[in-house]
Amino acid sequence: MSDPASSSAQPRPFPYKPLDTARREIRLAYIAPAPQDAPIVCNLIHASLNSDVQYLALSYVWGDPSRTLPIQLDGHTFQVTENLEAALRHVRLISTSRTFWIDAVCINQTDIAERNQQVELMGTIYESAVQVQVWLGLASGSGPGILEAVDRLGQKIIEVGLDQLLVEQPASETTERLIAVIAAEFGQRYANGVWLEELKEIFDRPWWSRVWVQQEFALAKAAYFVCGPTSVHWRFLDMVIIALHYLDSDTTFAFSSHDDKRNIRDDQGNIISLRFQHENQWPLDLFTLVFQHGKLRDLKATDPRDHVFGFLGLADDAYGFRPDYSMEVPPELPPFSEEDPKVLPVPGTCFGTVQQFDTAERLSFSKLFQSSRLDVLLQSCENLLGEAQDYVAMTRKSSPTAESPRFEGSKPIWRTLVLDRNIIFSTPEQRANSETYRRFLVLSKGSEYLPEDYMPSVDEHTRRMKYTTALLKTMKKILNHRQIFRSSAGHLCIGPETVEPGDKLCILTGAEVPFILRNDGDRYVLVGEAYVDGCMDGEILAQGLKSEVFDLY
16 A cells, blocks of 8 residues: 555546445455456455455555556446556466455545545554565566565575574674675676666665555565566565675675665665564554654655554554544644754753663563463563562652552552553553552462452462453563663653663653653654653643753654
């Protein structure tokens, strides 16, 4: 998908049948088999995301909406862009039908209410597809040839075990082996540098720079890149990008003559890195995705609202955020610096810094959540809670809210470890409540805190595991790659595990959560969002602290 808010001009409105939103229905395009040069014939079917429906999803760029070609859809002539028409010809099979989700065909683009509802499901649509096919466009010049070479090279790197060595520090022996594998694949094209020109042609294609494709690729169970008649598994393409990074980091390899190809290693590495972060459950907040991953990389979108909507499926903090294409677009988006288009001046307030801590006090959650077994997590969490309570006890200043709990038994430690979120979704409350606290008691202190009527017929260990499952899963999702620390004002906090002493805790204008900034000369690097116990409801703003402008880059 590229720009769901856009729509190609149709001769007359296509007679879409309404979707059942209660069943989370989507439309799927059944593509009839035919030779490549035959007319394209599709039929629409309705399917519920609540059921086990099998389909592929197409990730592509719409292209010029004024340049269209006809296909047959449910017996009607339906106009699609030239790029989509080409994609349909190449993903269609000769003798077997295929079922795809394709935004321009499966969403009624003239119905704003439907667009809003379907865009809200976009993350689930791509995540549920058995495969995502990334259409890079028609083959031109060396297009198909280079993808075939990338496919073979990526497989060879893995086959000879170089994939494990490329993530380590550069070594001359590894570099020599890698160069030998590349040279054997590309031959004379390696010797004269043509192979890099060919890669650049693939990586310069518009798909890489669009907002929507970021989450489409990151969420895919399996993804294949398609250029003309050739397709390659994303993992093999990733291997080639990693190899280029490795060669670039080895000072003994003369890569400087190819500085104009640097985007091959950086821009494409970013989108694959985003997939890696999602797969490994790294925390991804909407602000960072929009500004650091999207805006600062100058990703493109036809509709400015898509700079936000396009990341909703990836953001951990997008609960309750619903896309609305009927809302008015602001006359101006936040202005970037005229001197440096990569710098965004953002007003805000600093209310403290990350407190200096010893290595022993650095409580990171990454190792805790390496296991997927609930019983192992249960034991790990018991240990963590003991350490965390000791950590709070040695903090000179307790959380400002510790003496004014919302209900009896409230403590900052358990609120902090779930980011003050309600893990019992059957209750209407959004904040951590007494049910959350009870589960912490069961988790940290034992089965004696279980409700008497909770699964009385099973053994005590099973009761305890079942009762704390929601808590464990919540902690695994929202705390992975985060760590606990305290602020200079004594607040108990959780932030990215990359946080360092001296980083600033700030409230940025328009943001709903605090952020951590790191000073870098006269500018700031956005480290990430933070949970600061006692400062999540605007308490800091009431203190009348001085406002300033932070130049983010």
